[in-house]
Amino acid sequence: MKVLVTGGAGYVGSAVARLLVDAGHEVVVLDDLSRNDASQVPAGARLVQARIHDAATVLTPDAGFDAVLHFAGLIAAGESMVQPELHWDNNTVGSLALLDAMRAAGVRRLVFSSTAATYGDPSELPLTENAVTKPVNTYGATKLAVDMAIASEAHAHELAAVSLRYFNVAGALVLPDGSMIGERHDPETHLIPIALQVAAGQREKLAIFGDDYPTPDGTCIRDYIHVGDLAQAHLLALEAARPGEHRVYNLGNGTGFSCKEVVDAVREVTGHPLPVEMAPRRPGDPAELVASSARARAELGWTPAKPDLRDIVADAWTFFRSGL
Missing domain, CATH: 3.40.50.720 (NAD(P)-binding Rossmann-like Domain)
Structure with missing residues (x-):
């Protein structure tokens, strides 16, 4: 086509x-x-x-x-x-x-x-x-x-x-020829790439917006x-x-991870400290979003190959360190 x-x-x-x-x-x-x-x-x-x-x-x-x-x-x-x-x-x-x-x-x-x-x-x-x-x-x-x-x-x-x-x-798309496609926004607004920038010393600290949500640890939960x-x-x-x-x-993994859980995963994958600062809630942020992909799995035959948060973070970290 x-x-x-x-x-x-x-x-x-x-x-x-x-x-x-x-x-x-x-x-x-x-x-x-x-x-x-x-x-x-x-x-x-x-x-x-x-x-x-x-x-x-x-x-x-x-x-x-x-x-x-x-x-x-x-x-x-x-x-x-x-x-x-x-x-x-x-x-x-x-x-x-x-x-x-x-x-x-x-x-x-x-x-x-x-x-x-x-x-x-x-x-x-x-x-x-x-x-x-x-x-x-x-x-x-x-x-x-x-x-x-x-x-x-x-x-x-x-x-x-x-x-x-x-x-x-x-995460990042790792291709058969060894090249990668990863996340590069300017300005960057997404949690994982910002957290990686902090882990690499490019930012002083990570801001988490809100720790008083009705979730187990008080921070927003998202499906990555x-x-x-x-x-x-x-x-x-x-x-x-x-x-x-x-x-x-x-489309989702059906499992949600809180902002604090993402921070823990980045610390584990990178082996670097990750200073965090709590900030007020942002307008328009729901407390929790986790998607069921049952229909996509049944009708499209779609199954995520990398549902684990640490695998997602690890690929993002590899792309970040490659300087691509």
């Missing part, structure tokens, strides 16, 4: 793009590089530097695309609460422009990178796809709006679509998934998409 990967210079998008290239697909990456690095685009993929709003300049009727994998979006929940206009414009308005471009070009297959943040602060765990969607931050709301738009597009215009909802992605496992799920979803259907799958 000829596929367009939006946001394909990002962490997850570049990992999926690499697997697509390795599987023999023709891959075009669309990324504005505002927060990503062109060096992450895999060899064998063609990069087009453009905003998601301008997808129609690439998705032309004669371009011959068969499918789109959509990762282009802002992901920082905290930022979304103080600059909501950025997230609504990029995540939602940009995605609507993409759907328009796909419809005009006759491209009828889509895999969307959604999020478990669409569920908000759930009353029952682990999260299933039937859980109530009630996001508590703007980021989750923008993604839910896109999910709803995709469902309408599938119903009205025979789009074959799959939304994959996941929360904390970590290895980026390699997540990337494989996107390829399975691409094959599973069916015209007129919008399927939603939660």
Whole structure:
């Protein structure tokens, strides 16, 4: 297939793009590089530097695309609460422009990178796809709006679509040629890479936001998934998409780890001290998010190969030390 990967210079998008290239697909990456690095685009993929709003300049009727994998979006929940206009414009308005471009070009297959943040602060765990969607931050709301738009597009215009909802992605994709794809955000907002920076002496200390949540140790609990496992799920979803259907799958290990447990794992893996500072809660942070992936396992045949937190941290640490 000829596929367009939006946001394909990002962490997850570049990992999926690499697997697509390795599987023999023709891959075009669309990324504005505002927060990503062109060096992450895999060899064998063609990069087009453009905003998601301008997808129609690439998705032309004669371009011959068969499918789109959509990762282009802002992901920082905290930022979304103080600059909501950025997230609504990029995540939602940009995605609507993409759907328009796909419809005009006759491209009828889509895999969307959604999020478990669409569920908000759930009353029952682990999260299933039937859980109530009630996001508590703007980021989750923008993604839910896109999910709803995709469902309408599938119903009205025979789009074959799959939304994959996941929360904390970590680790590094280790490839057969010895190269790696890992997490490099600027600025970095995710717990594990920040913790690794502290362990390596690049930061003075790690801030944990809130220790008074209704969890066993008072800190937030999240379900971490290895980026390699997540990337494989996107390829399975691409094959599973069916015209007129919008399927939603939660992806997770089914086991949650608290911020303090992540700190302990980083200390164990790196062998370095990790100074921690407790900070006030951030707006829009649910206490606990753990996803059930039972439907994905049953319908997509997806099984995470690296569910253990220490394996995830170890791969992230290897990538960090490689300087890639």
